[in-house]
Amino acid sequence: MIELRTPIQVKEAVKKVLALKKKEQSEFVLISDCDNRYLAEDILADHDVPPFTRSKVDGFAVRSIDTQDAAKEIPSNFSVIEEIGAGTVAKNHPQKGEAIRIMTGAQLPIGTDCVVMLEHVLQYKKKGSHYFQLEQELNPGMNVSYQGEDLQKGSSLIKKGRRITPGIMSLLATFGYNKVSVYKKPKIGIIATGTELLEVEQPLQPGKIRNSNSYMVASQIRKMGAEPILLGQLVDDLELSYQYILEQLKNIDYLITTGGVSVGDYDLLPEIYQKLGANVLFNKVQMRPGSVTTVAEWNGKALFGLSGNPSACYVGLEFFVRPLILESFSNPYPHLEKVQAILLKDELQTNVFTRFIRGFYHERDGKLFVQPIGLDQSHAISSLAEANSLIIVPANQTMKKNDIVEVLLLEGRGSEWPWR
Amino acid sequence: MIELRTPIQVKEAVKKVLALKKKEQSEFVLISDCDNRYLAEDILADHDVPPFTRSKVDGFAVRSIDTQDAAKEIPSNFSVIEEIGAGTVAKNHPQKGEAIRIMTGAQLPIGTDCVVMLEHVLQYKKKGSHYFQLEQELNPGMNVSYQGEDLQKGSSLIKKGRRITPGIMSLLATFGYNKVSVYKKPKIGIIATGTELLEVEQPLQPGKIRNSNSYMVASQIRKMGAEPILLGQLVDDLELSYQYILEQLKNIDYLITTGGVSVGDYDLLPEIYQKLGANVLFNKVQMRPGSVTTVAEWNGKALFGLSGNPSACYVGLEFFVRPLILESFSNPYPHLEKVQAILLKDELQTNVFTRFIRGFYHERDGKLFVQPIGLDQSHAISSLAEANSLIIVPANQTMKKNDIVEVLLLEGRGSEWPWR
Structure with missing residues (x-):
């Protein structure tokens, strides 16, 4: 009556899932x-960056050779022969003693090789024409960005x-x-199991609770960049449930079910996997929560059987579904990011399974600290909403206050491989 | 010809913007x-959590009083009179020596007060009926969660x-x-200025560059939870530009313009603000990049005049637009999150303005480190894509390698007030 299961390590379980990686598709x-x-x-x-040689400042483009005698005592005089803004190209090519008024970002006129800032000249008018005095010598290239100096055409940026x-x-x-x-976003079907489940819009009934996992899972899936498809709940009938899943599998890339994977009499999923002829990769993992997480493969599609417990469901999704999705996007950091932090709590214990305890991490004076949350019952219900991390307590260890612990970040930028 | 501007501190500028906070609207x-x-x-x-008193395990619900003599040597025998799954309610009320088979999460049958785990009994059949032997005494409440023990109906959770x-x-x-x-998502209009700008789908032309700020700003705005509305570019004509902005202001909550706020001859925005009769809150901030950031108010609507330089534009949006949006959502952490980190670079200098240098921060051994990026020209163009933070170099200071510096996180969870 009671099935025996062989628990495997988290890292082994993740490796088995990643072997199911699908061919990438783009659009x-x-x-x-x-x-x-x-x-x-x-x-x-x-194109080159900058795409053309241009002025870094608002000012006047001149030939540096014309500035070589300019000084405070004997300023040089320039005649302004044209004005150009960013986006326009000068019609004239300045000759000796000529300048072109130029805006930041505008293309340097042919013949000129430097720009003097507006603030560094004394402008004046004479017979309706525009002139300025320059009191300093300019070097070639002054206030100029050269075409391609930042980046050459064809370079790979990202x-x-x-x-x-x-x-x-x-x-x-x-x-x-x-x-x-x-x-392309993989299409991920989500099915809840459990005769105790009501839909979110239904009033509460004796003995029943509302289906919260489907909405949480859909939100996680969207955040991971895939497309969740809510497929409702399984009815409490093996044949009907089998037929429904078989039909839905045609239209989705992966299937996530929540609940129904324990060894209880009413847990349908193991029987459905068998009826499908699915290859069960594992059905017990050395972790808490989420030890009953099951992953199977059917015609190249991953079937994730997550626990009905919300915390276990959340963790199972982040550990196993996330990397499969992100690897299909060629993302180099498909797993949760792992950091080290100082534990702010007296004692965290574990047994033969590694524990992942919901935590809140934060920085102080350049160091990271982490505080477990949800250990007491009164915070259990909202701890998933308050947690920003999972504290790793390895099997058969006790972590004490001020110990350095490893922490998986729920909002981090990901990691290549956090598992030991 | 050259307008004099009075630069104000970043924190003063942010305070002036936040005074424009609009009435919140929900949907x-x-x-x-x-x-x-x-x-x-x-x-x-x-409802209470749990909503009813329920079993924590798969097993049998019994009356604890019936178990008080059970022991290994003299097991007690129970008759299983009913089976209930999660979501169903028992029809019977067990009497002495009776038990109900119960699944995890199911409501505890009336009369019973504890549950024995399936694995801890020896089941047997006799004359087609279902029995088990129990070899241990159970305390009231064993393997039971009581209604409301986690949370009472009416409690505020988030x-x-x-x-x-x-x-x-x-x-x-x-x-x-x-x-x-x-x-509700505020509607934020985005207008680019600059005659040098091409649209993203246009081929490159001499002297011109593509409009990248509008797309970057729209992406930042969406990330902040508001709705960007791309309103194209201003033509190089004061009256037409003024009329266009006046018309668009009817349909949006805030306006963001990029470029056109310098003191160059071709910069339209100051004149448009004047023509609108807008109240200019500031037009120079003691920061680099973004010193020319201008914010004005017109009929209670904020007009953000951001620099056309992509880095300055990005920073201006995060410093000034972000908190106005997030405060309108009652979010307690509307500003960028600030942390301390160890600088991995020889020397960062500044002048009378505070510098915000794009950086990449990361954790090692529980400590945070930050590396400036984009200081050399070859990385300038992609530094906005690679940065995850801004290193603060306060005015008139020099930061050296291994100094503790303050860092603003671009992907952090926000802060109440990061400014000194």
Whole structure:
């Protein structure tokens, strides 16, 4: 009646999941729709930066050779023959003693090789014409940025796999990426199991609770950059549930179920996996919460059987689903980021399984500290909302106040591989 | 010809902007659409947690009084009179020697007061009926969670003003928030100025560059939780530009312009502010980059005149626009988060203005370190994409390698007030 399960280490479980990685697929989206998507191609410079030799300041473009005798006692006089703003190109080529009024960012007129700042000259009018006096010698290149000095055309700026942030958006626009190649969002079906579950809009009934995991999981999935598809709840009937899952699997890339993976009599998932002929990669992991996490593979699709306990469900998703999604985006940091921090709590114990305790980490004086939350019952319910990290307490260890502990960040920038 | 401007401190400038805070407005959205929105009401528990007294384990619910003589040598025998799963309520009330098979999470049957784990009994059948032997005494409450022991109905769980994360989503679903009251997204118009600007889809032309700021700003605005509205570019004509801005101001809450705020001859914004009769709060700030940042007020609407330089534009938005948006969401941490870190670079200098240098911070052995990026020209162009922080170099100071410096985090969780 009671099935025996062999628990495996977290790192082994993650490796088994990552072996299910799917072929990456990309699509083009408009630049205005690409926030937070993952680049499916490197960003290349489509032109030199600066694209042309230009002025760094508001001032006058001149030939440096004409300034070589200028000094406070004997200023040189220049005639202003044209004015150009940014975006316009000078029509004239200044000769000896001639200057062109130039704005910041405008292309340096042919013949000139330096710019004197507006504030550093004395302007005057004579017979309706515009002149200035210069009291200093200028070197060639002064206040000038040369074409390509920052970056040459064709250079690779950002590697594919990066999430598109405002800073990356700036580069995409600069280099003309009106349409951006990004990875397609995997479609991830979410099914809740448990006859005790009500939908969020239903009033409470005796013995029942509302389905909160589906909404939490959908929110996590969106944050990971994939597309959640809420597929409701399983009915308490093996054949109907099997048929429903079989049908849904046609339209999704991965399936997440919450609940129904324990060894209780009413837990359907193990039987459904068997009926599907799915290959169960593992059904017990040496971790708390989430020890009953199950992952199976069916026709190349990952089936994640997460615990119905909200904390266990949350953790299972971050440990196992996140890296599979992010690796399919070529992201080099698919796992939760791991840091070290000083523990602010007397004692955290564990047994043969590694514990992952919800925590709040923060910086003080350049050091990181972490405080467990949700250990007492009164905070258990809101601890998932307050936590920004998971404190790792390795198997068979006790962590004491002021110990250095390892912490996984829920909002961090990810890591290559946090597991020992 | 050259206007004199009085630079003010960053903290004074931020205070002036925050005085423009608008009245908050909320709206209801479906729970499936509320990711990353800001709560406009506290989340209250609409029921006790647990909502009913329930079993923590898979097993058998019994009366503890019936177990008081059970021991290894003289086990007590129980008759299983009913089976209930999670979500179902027992029809029977066990009497002496009777038990009900119960699943994890199911409501404790009336009359019983404890649950024995499935693994701790010896089950057997007799004449088609179901029995078990119990070899231990159970205390009242064993393996039971009492109604309301975690949380009482009506308690406030999460305060308004918080951004909705997956953990908060779990609470919203648990407590029946099918529709969630969130703050409305302010509509923020974005206009680029500069005759040198091409749109992203245009091929490069002599003397011109593409408009990258509008896309970067829009991406930052979306990340801050507001709605960017791209309003194109100003033409190089005061009257037409004035009319266009006047018309657009009817439909937006704030206006952001990029470029056109310097003292160059072609910079339109100061004249447009004057023509509008806008109240200029400041037009020079003691910071680099972004010293020419201008903020004006017109009919209660903030007009942000940001620099056309991408780094200055980015910083101006994070320092001045971000807190105005987040305060309108009642968020208690509207400013960039500030931490301390160890500087990994020989020397950072400044003059009379405080410098904010793009940096990359990271943790090692529980301490935070920060490395400036983009100081050399070859990285200048991609430094906005690579930076995750801004290193603060206060006016008239020099920071050396291994100094503790203050760092503003671009992806942090925000702060109440980072300015000295």
